[in-house]
Amino acid sequence: MDNKELFARMEQSVINYDKDEAVRLANMALEKGIEPVAAINEGFVKGIQVVGDLFGREEIFLPELVMGADAMTAATDILGEAIKKSGGKAKYLATGIAGTVEGDIHVIGINLVTTFLVANGFNIKFLGTNVSSSLFVDQAKELKPDLILLSALLTTTMPNQKEVIDSLKEAGIRENVKVIVGGAPVSQDWADQIGADGYGENAGAAVEVAKKLMGI
């Protein structure tokens, strides 16, 4: 199998929502000494673009989108490790970190946002739920993401979105990232009030906002 065929299979594995195959092909690429950045950009990213387009045209539903993103993420996790070791960088539209703020364990919304962004060519690290402001700041310092996505589903935890933004200011890195907030009780007014850069009413809107903020 030449590289071109391998890349085509990688693309197809995401289109087929075949996680096992995607992982197998990622490992094969490393064994063959193929540049992991090329495997991501020429193979898997093309697959997720197809899946994202199908979803955008309403030809497939969310479960397929999630399966496609899962296959993509499983493969890029393997390749990403190799890239990190070699000091290279894959080409993503933008990078980000995402999580639900401290005191709040709601996961579904932020999971969907992460999936939507991955399916649209973003590289998002999901930090989980009940994430402290200090963890957001530490991760922002370490990974230097373009975006930080903060979810809050309770009126009592919404103020922690502001706390993250304030902590970023204190750490002197607020200007380096764009902050997008979301969650059921969150509104554009709230986003403006706490000095966020954007507000996404749902996962689809979050992608649009992220693209706009990144000038894409």
Place this chain on the structure above:
Amino acid sequence: MIKLEERRASIQPIKSKLKISILDDGDIKKINQTALNILEEVGVVFPSQKALKIFADAGAKVDFEKKLVKIPSHLVTDYLKKAPRRYTLAGRRPELDAKIGEGNGTYFYSSGEAPSIVDFETGKRRPSILSDVANMAKIIDYFPIVSLMWPTVSAGDKGETAPIHGVEACFNNTEKHLQTESVMDEISAKYTIEMASVVAGGRDKLRERPVYSLLLCSIAPLAQDRGGIESALAFAEAGLPVGFMSMPTMGLTAPPYQAADLAVGLAEGLAGCVLLQIASPGAPVFITIQPAVINPRSGDYMYGSAFSQITSAAAIQLAHSNGLPILSCANFGGSAYKLNSWQVGRENVYVSLLAVMAGADMSFGPSSLIEAGSLLDMSRLPFDREIFQSIDIITKGIKVNDETLAFDMIREIGPQGTFLGQRRTAEELPKLWPPSILFEKSQVIGEKYRDAEEVAHEMIDWVLKNHHPAPLDEKVRQELRKIVAAADQDENLKREIRGR
């Protein structure tokens, strides 16, 4: 406008002559067995050391590290036997008591707690504040169709103690039974139980006549919230009723099948009930399963869906087969993301009709909520009231006797006559035409009826200006104020909520 008169609070459950069964005996057995298998083999996460210890001491299999509890079937069955099928959700007066399990029909709740409100004056959306909770409690006090209440919106201006302020606002503005679904930590629970005790006239009296109760939502699939479960233990200890709500979402937090949703939801509810029966045997408990579907393109949450609501109604048979009362079907204002749309009306009719016909002990009903429970529009209550009026008429069935067969009238008038000018018609016809916001005569030439939304707004305006809920004793009010002020100063409470 419909003629309104100042009156004291009253409640009106709806009892249906029309009965439906959704599951047959075989179905019930299979779903119950699957729920037991889930509890025994898969388990439920209880992230509370207190709860884990209670389970372990009673003989359940507890993994303290994973916070996972597996409950053998015989324990579930034994402890459920201790749960009462009949008890009272008390109002401040016995006339306002919801007597659960006594065959009075379905008691309806106003639900909540929406974070936003349509401002009554400007008609614009804004975050809700404490005075909104008070105003809505007053409206609920006035309308008999609301038997039980949650604070309908949250006191968004009160930070961590918003739920406690909400409880105070409700106690001050309605005599009806109050249930909270936002007091989700042990410290807040203790403050509000103390408030209820002050209202009832002491701890023993509160136990006798629980004017306050709790509903907590599990985290689907198969997990509980630490703060919520510790709050529930405190409520049960004080003799206050506790409901366990499961909200499985088909294909997201539960398998994409209605039967599986029922099994998962039942397992979550039973696990909570068993915990409370171990800790406080005989504690009044109930369950509710409120499944939802998502829009598979956007992920938007929809519980008005017919798939969801028939599943919620089916849970009634499951709860009753386990000897538990149940709250079923959620008229949370439809899934529509638009004010007063056709979709809201459509959903609110079948949701509540199903609850009544399937024999729910309680149901989420006239709440004035829209947009899937996230927005309160007080002017919607008269619309909800109309829906319930129709449901009451439909489920009462038809009276058949000599008088209503009226053979004498038919013989007298005979073929081609008219019944309009008859004394009996004069007496009966108004009963077939109950007051409605839909048929107010318009003063505008060319317009037959007034805009119903305008009429509804006027009704609520009248209630806000003219209804005066029976006030609490001034000493009681002051005592409540003191407790809330103490909660506001409690740093432990703030830490507990922030770190939850």
